[in-house]
Amino acid sequence: MQPAGVKEVQARGVRRGALGLAVCAVLLVLAMLASLAIGPVTIAPARVMEVLLAALQGERAAGVREAIVVLDIRLPRTLLGLLVGMALALGGALMQGIFRNPLADPGLIGVSNGAAFAAVGWIVLGHHAVDALPAGLAALAGTAGLPFAAFIGALLATVALYLIATRDGRTSVATMLFAGIAIGALSGAGTGVMVFLASDQQLRDFTFWSFGSLGGSTFAKVWAAAPFVVLLLLAALPLARALDAIALGEAEAFHVGVNVQRTKRIAIAAVAAAVGAAVAMAGVIGFIGLVVPHLVRLALGPGHRVLLPASALLGGALLLGADVVARTLVSPAELPLGVVTAMMGAPFFLGLLLRRRAALGG
Amino acid sequence: MRSGRAFLVASLVLLLTDASFSLRAEEPKPALAQSEVLPAAETAHIVAIGGAVTEILYALGLGERIVAVDTSSTYPPQALGTKPNVGYMRALSPEGVLAVGPSIILAQEGSGPPDAVTVLKSASVPFETVPDARTPEQVVANIRHLAALAGVKARGEELAQAVERDFATLAAFRARIASPRSAAFILSASGAAPVAGGRNTSADALFALAGVTNALSTMSGYKPAVDEALMAAEPYALIVMDNRNHGLTNEALAAMPAFAGTTAAKAGRIHRVDGAYMLGFGPRTPQAARDLMAMVYPELNLPALPAHAWTAGSRAEPDSEPPAAPAAAPAGSGQPG
Amino acid sequence: MPHLLNSYRAENITLRAGGRLLLDGAGVTVAPGRVSVLIGPNGAGKSTLLKVLSGELRPSGGQVRLGEEAVSRLGPALLARRRAVLPQSVEVAFPFTVAEVVAIGRPAGRGGHEAVSRALGRVEMAERAGEAYQRLSGGEKQRVQLARTLVQLEAGAERGGGPGYLLLDEPTASLDLAQQMLVLRLMRTLAAEGVGVLAVLHDLNLAVLAADEIVALEAGRVVARGTPHEVMTDARIGALYKVPARIGWAPEALPFLLPHGLVGDGAKR
Numbered sequence: 001m002q003p004a005g006v007k008e009v010q011a012r013g014v015r016r017g018a019l020g021l022a023v024c025a026v027l028l029v030l031a032m033l034a035s036l037a038i039g040p041v042t043i044a045p046a047r048v049m050e051v052l053l054a055a056l057q058g059e060r061a062a063g064v065r066e067a068i069v070v071l072d073i074r075l076p077r078t079l080l081g082l083l084v085g086m087a088l089a090l091g092g093a094l095m096q097g098i099f100r101n102p103l104a105d106p107g108l109i110g111v112s113n114g115a116a117f118a119a120v121g122w123i124v125l126g127h128h129a130v131d132a133l134p135a136g137l138a139a140l141a142g143t144a145g146l147p148f149a150a151f152i153g154a155l156l157a158t159v160a161l162y163l164i165a166t167r168d169g170r171t172s173v174a175t176m177l178f179a180g181i182a183i184g185a186l187s188g189a190g191t192g193v194m195v196f197l198a199s200d201q202q203l204r205d206f207t208f209w210s211f212g213s214l215g216g217s218t219f220a221k222v223w224a225a226a227p228f229v230v231l232l233l234l235a236a237l238p239l240a241r242a243l244d245a246i247a248l249g250e251a252e253a254f255h256v257g258v259n260v261q262r263t264k265r266i267a268i269a270a271v272a273a274a275v276g277a278a279v280a281m282a283g284v285i286g287f288i289g290l291v292v293p294h295l296v297r298l299a300l301g302p303g304h305r306v307l308l309p310a311s312a313l314l315g316g317a318l319l320l321g322a323d324v325v326a327r328t329l330v331s332p333a334e335l336p337l338g339v340v341t342a343m344m345g346a347p348f349f350l351g352l353l354l355r356r357r358a359a360l361g362g
Numbered sequence: 363m364r365s366g367r368a369f370l371v372a373s374l375v376l377l378l379t380d381a382s383f384s385l386r387a388e389e390p391k392p393a394l395a396q397s398e399v400l401p402a403a404e405t406a407h408i409v410a411i412g413g414a415v416t417e418i419l420y421a422l423g424l425g426e427r428i429v430a431v432d433t434s435s436t437y438p439p440q441a442l443g444t445k446p447n448v449g450y451m452r453a454l455s456p457e458g459v460l461a462v463g464p465s466i467i468l469a470q471e472g473s474g475p476p477d478a479v480t481v482l483k484s485a486s487v488p489f490e491t492v493p494d495a496r497t498p499e500q501v502v503a504n505i506r507h508l509a510a511l512a513g514v515k516a517r518g519e520e521l522a523q524a525v526e527r528d529f530a531t532l533a534a535f536r537a538r539i540a541s542p543r544s545a546a547f548i549l550s551a552s553g554a555a556p557v558a559g560g561r562n563t564s565a566d567a568l569f570a571l572a573g574v575t576n577a578l579s580t581m582s583g584y585k586p587a588v589d590e591a592l593m594a595a596e597p598y599a600l601i602v603m604d605n606r607n608h609g610l611t612n613e614a615l616a617a618m619p620a621f622a623g624t625t626a627a628k629a630g631r632i633h634r635v636d637g638a639y640m641l642g643f644g645p646r647t648p649q650a651a652r653d654l655m656a657m658v659y660p661e662l663n664l665p666a667l668p669a670h671a672w673t674a675g676s677r678a679e680p681d682s683e684p685p686a687a688p689a690a691a692p693a694g695s696g697q698p699g
Numbered sequence: 700m701p702h703l704l705n706s707y708r709a710e711n712i713t714l715r716a717g718g719r720l721l722l723d724g725a726g727v728t729v730a731p732g733r734v735s736v737l738i739g740p741n742g743a744g745k746s747t748l749l750k751v752l753s754g755e756l757r758p759s760g761g762q763v764r765l766g767e768e769a770v771s772r773l774g775p776a777l778l779a780r781r782r783a784v785l786p787q788s789v790e791v792a793f794p795f796t797v798a799e800v801v802a803i804g805r806p807a808g809r810g811g812h813e814a815v816s817r818a819l820g821r822v823e824m825a826e827r828a829g830e831a832y833q834r835l836s837g838g839e840k841q842r843v844q845l846a847r848t849l850v851q852l853e854a855g856a857e858r859g860g861g862p863g864y865l866l867l868d869e870p871t872a873s874l875d876l877a878q879q880m881l882v883l884r885l886m887r888t889l890a891a892e893g894v895g896v897l898a899v900l901h902d903l904n905l906a907v908l909a910a911d912e913i914v915a916l917e918a919g920r921v922v923a924r925g926t927p928h929e930v931m932t933d934a935r936i937g938a939l940y941k942v943p944a945r946i947g948w949a950p951e952a953l954p955f956l957l958p959h960g961l962v963g964d965g966a967k968r
Contacts, residue, residue, distance in 0.1 A: 005826060005829065006815045006819065009798045010815075013798075039588065040591035040594065041590045068623035072622060073590045077619075102792070123552065139614060143614045200434075204549070204584065208555070208557065209554060213586060215554045215555020215556070215587075215588065215620070216551075216556070216619060218619055244795075244803050245803050247792040247795065249790070252786060252789055255755070256847075302799075327588040327590075332594075334587060334588045
């Protein structure tokens with residue numbers, strides 16, 4: 001018996017977690033600064049800070065181009081990227097925990113499929129709805145229609161999956177997984193029909209939307225998405241112990257006192273709303289939800305008390321980094337953000353799989 | 363989910379091939395030598411594929427002989443209004459095309475998919491393509507070629523010369539521009555990064571005809587543009603393709619991050635244009651280029667080009683934004699040149 | 700059969716699933732300070748009864764009570780304060796360390812390194828605290844899970860749950876002889892500390908070693924119940940497992956079972 005062993009192991013874990021969180025937070029701050037300072041319009045970092053500090057004191061030189069670029073274009077874009085990255089990565093960590101599967105991503109609960117179907121539906125058929133609206137509403141629908149439709153589509157898909165997988169108050173994640181594949185195929189077919197009906201322009205709109213972008217970020221979008229992401233953070237962080245227990249199995253989690261059904265309900269609802277909002281604002285952005293929790297687990301261990309906040313921080317950092325690449329690599333054109341995250345994420349992920357295969361002797 | 367991914371890949375491929383089309387289209391086309399005239403029986407039932415092809419055929423007075431058109435044949439309105447629709451030009455179904463009983467298929471370059479075209483070509487129905495035009499010469503060559511194929515060479519010559527005269531007038535207008543202004547062509551602005559026209563696009567070609575500099579000539583093709591890059595390009599005017607942009611008002615457009623900081627938006631120089639009219643590169647192109655020129659250089663007080671039967675009802679700016687200045691009066695409204 | 704108010708009991712349980720009657724009026728009582736053992740052939744409903752007792756499965760009929768309260772009314776958290784469960788085997792989805800897995804037994808889920816190392820010590824896994832759970836052998840995993848239940852019982856006792864109850868589903872299945880003895884000893888020690896223990900055991904000799912009371916299940920019904928001496932008779936065991944059996948008695952007055960050779964229908968090892 002070496003009682004010190006456990007103490008040491010636990011202390012090491014706590015130290016590693018604290019250090020990891022600090023590193024993630026620093027990375028996030030650096031990514032935010034990079035996102036504010038780097039873009040096709042060259043502005044010296046010192047000048048960026050000047051503009052930001054002046055704005056903080058309520059001063060703002062109207063019409064100055066640097067102020068417009070930093071405050072009206074890059075600042076909302078940075079904030080929206082932060083929210084979207086947090087939602088995707090934290091959503092991925094939660095889904096991996098609930099599904100007990102390190103390959104789960106937020107798309108598993110139908111959010112992306114539902115949102116994509118609704119988005120293409122809006123792009124192709126939305127003008128009929130707009131025509132039927134009174135002028136004031138039509139103007140609103142012109143700017144908010146696409147994100148709103150995508151958000152509703154995401155929620156409806158998740159609600160459908162949840163209802164299919166829930167019986168007698170118990171949600172079977174296995175059923176949810178399979179129903180997700182079916183609903184995915186169904187909305188894929190619906191998306192195909194819309195694509196068939198689409199004109200060239202609509203097709204292009206949808207294709208660029210479906211690869212994701214932070215272009216066109218406004219404070220209005222930031223304020224619209226923020227409550228859902230904050231709600232996700234508030235809902236997710238207290239679930240850490242429950243998710244640790246669920247890693248042993250749902251029955252075992254119940255044995256140690258976890259209300260498993262409630263945990264699943266909260267996690268699914270919070271993820272659907274936040275990831276739905278993220279997809280609505282920025283389109284489908286892959287790999288962040290899959291890779292970030294993986295990275296964190298690799299570096300800091302699987303305990304959700306650290307995994308959840310660290311994923312949120314690192315998710316925001318990685319997405320902002322990817323966006324800096326997206327908007328500078330082929331400037332003045334902009335690479336689709338989902339393409340950048342996939343190009344960064346997919347090789348990393350393959351490497352991970354190969355390493356694991358080697359470890360398993362496969 | 364899988365089908366979703368597959369679709370995304372497919373669309374990416376489509377975008378890439380799209381870009382390659384536009385690249386190819388830039389190279390000058392040899393004048394079409396094979397002006398063999400087909401027997402009248404072979405041109406009695408024409409399937410017209412592509413907006414410019416349909417426009418030219420109608421302008422040649424061959425509307426009666428067209429048995430079907432494709433989805434992109436939006437002008438004249440009676441084309442899609444009265445003829446069967448064989449689908450979108452890039453997604454043809456051979457059986458659907460053959461079902462309307464064509465004696466000849468006249469298609470624009472880029473019609474496809476290639477397999478469908480192969481099948482159609484092997485179906486013992488003559489299948490003729492004309493290149494995508496980006497220059498006055500090519501537009502006129504296409505007119506002559508199609509007229510020859512349809513056996514109406516004389517009528518073709520008449521039309522070609524009328525269009526050539528319009529292009530010449532346009533060139534004279536261009537000479538009046540003292541200092542060129544730049545504009546950005548916005549294909550769509552659905553809320554994310556606005557998709558704008560760079561080099562090697564039909565929009566760029568039209569800008570050149572109208573004596574307007576493309577503010578985004580540093581990129582190629584129709585691409586999403588970085589908000590701040592568009593802003594920094596400082597276009598004098600914003601030419602927005604009116605694609606039923608879902609009730610997107612000019613105010614909403616002007617508030618988008620990409621446009622909010624531009625003087626174009628502040629001064630209200632946002633113009634919505636009809637895409638088929640502006641980018642079609644058919645017999646109406648001189649009028650379209652003149653209308654664009656009038657939008658960007660209102661102080662030149664450009665007269666309208668002569669109205670023709672084949673320009674009837676054409677309007678640069680669709681109903682939503684009635685023309686503010688008489689200078690921007692739509693072509694074909696009856697004013698003599 | 701004791702019918703204490705202060706006990707953990709399932710009464711007259713029926714459970715139907717997929718058109719099959721898994722439990723047909725079965726019941727079992729776990730009393731503080733005593734070890735009860737469920738025996739019976741495969742498919743008799745032993746594990747199912749344990750799951751009903753733990754609250755994991757809702758019975759179609761009958762009731763489960765913990766003291767005076769219906770288990771169905773207790774929330775998971777309150778229930779966890781008063782009973783811990785060791786399932787047959789537990790695979791953990793992510794690369795947790797042994798210490799982390801054991802700490803999941805604590806309501807706060809962290810800290811309590813004294814409790815965790817004490818529990819690991821009791822299952823002789825103390826020096827393995829920093830290893831990855833996923834890399835352990837089946838028997839080692841089983842012992843770590845047992846430590847996790849010990850931590851849970853201790854935490855429950857601290858928070859007013861009393862010594863509590865421990866339900867074990869085939870705790871010796873993947874253990875070698877020494878480890879089997881370790882677990883049986885631990886069951887007896889816990890009972891001596893006031894914990895009520897219920898175990899499903901396949902090995903009748905182990906059952907006899909551990910049990911104060913043996914409950915024999917067959918086809919979802921209780922067919923025998925009593926002290927090992929009462930239940931372990933040639934006739935009863937022979938009828939229960941459909942094999943000719945002979946119960947012998949060792950010098951310490953413990954019964955042991957010798958199947959009548961490996962011949963005959965459905966010989967069991």
